[in-house]
Amino acid sequence: xxxxxxxxxxxxxxxxxxxxxxxxxxxxxxxxxxxxxxxxxxxxxxxxxxxxxxxxxxxxxxxxxxxxxxxxxxxxxxxxxxxxxxxxxxxxxxxxxxxxxxxxxxxxxxxxxxxxxxxxxxxxxxxxxxxxxxxxxxxxxxxxxxxxxxxxxxxxxxxxxxxxxxxxxxxxxxxxxxxxxxxxxxxxxxxxxxxxxxxxxxxxxxxxxxx
Numbered sequence: 001x002x003x004x005x006x007x008x009x010x011x012x013x014x015x016x017x018x019x020x021x022x023x024x025x026x027x028x029x030x031x032x033x034x035x036x037x038x039x040x041x042x043x044x045x046x047x048x049x050x051x052x053x054x055x056x057x058x059x060x061x062x063x064x065x066x067x068x069x070x071x072x073x074x075x076x077x078x079x080x081x082x083x084x085x086x087x088x089x090x091x092x093x094x095x096x097x098x099x100x101x102x103x104x105x106x107x108x109x110x111x112x113x114x115x116x117x118x119x120x121x122x123x124x125x126x127x128x129x130x131x132x133x134x135x136x137x138x139x140x141x142x143x144x145x146x147x148x149x150x151x152x153x154x155x156x157x158x159x160x161x162x163x164x165x166x167x168x169x170x171x172x173x174x175x176x177x178x179x180x181x182x183x184x185x186x187x188x189x190x191x192x193x194x195x196x197x198x199x200x201x202x203x204x205x206x207x208x209x210x211x
Contacts, residue, residue, distance in 0.1 A: 016040070024062045030075055039082040041111070044130075059086070077110020083143060086116040087126050113143055113200035124185060125192030128159040128166055135170040144198055154193040160186045 016038060019028055024045070033041075046060040058065035066073070076084065115133075117126075132153055136146040153159050158169045162184045166173040175182065187193060 022062050026061055026064065026066060026074060030073075033075065037079050040085070041076065041081045041083070042085040042087065044087045072110075081111045082113070084111045084114040085130070086114065087121075087130055111200065113198060115143075115147070115196060115198050117195040118197060119195050121195050122187075122192055124161060124182065125154075125187045128161070128168065128187050129154060129193055129196065131166065131173065132159055132168045132170070135168065147196065147198055151193045151196075154187045157186050157188050160184070 017032055019025070019032075029041075032038075043059060058067045059071075129150055133146055133150040136149045137143065140146045140149060150159075153169050158167075160167050161175070161182055164175050164182070166175060
């Protein structure tokens with residue numbers, strides 16, 4: 001499901017590069033951004049926020065786990081990333097030591113704004129939400145408004161899986177054969193759309209690319 005999300009965003013909705021499996025390393029991300037400083041940085045991977053020291057919480061890369069204390073090593077501040085999306089589980093969950101979890105620390109590390117989740121999310125629901133969000137972001141450059149319109153579309157049943165297709169207000173995506181057996185599903189319940197929260201600046205910006 002992760003690779004389908006990356007392909008839909010990087011190949012169809014925005015122009016960018018994607019790194020999957022063994023190529024998904026902090027070193028590769030830093031090298032790619034040094035070559036072309038894309039304005040959007042998307043991590044569709046597992047994240048875990050745990051209480052206690054920042055080293056206890058992490059984002060999973062192929063060959064390593066990047067802790068809260070290490071997130072600045074990605075160089076997101078030079079130049080500043082306009083939007084960092086963490087579509088993994090519980091990336092916006094925090095505690096007294098690290099309010100708003102990875103998204104909060106991403107903003108502290110120099111990202112203009114970050115989008116993350118407050119609990120364990122549905123893969124299918126996240127595919128629908130992110131696909132719709134990125135399409136809205138092309139038309140509505142105010143990030144908070146793009147997210148609001150996405151959540152409204154999900155509430156109204158405009159985002160769903162039906163007959164092997166992901167249906168959104170802006171079009172459909174045919175699921176690959178290995179996912180064709182997924183049952184029809186609507187994403188109107190708050191579980192699917194209300195987990196995601198935006199932290200930092202929500203003003204419109206001009207994006208130089210996508211990650």
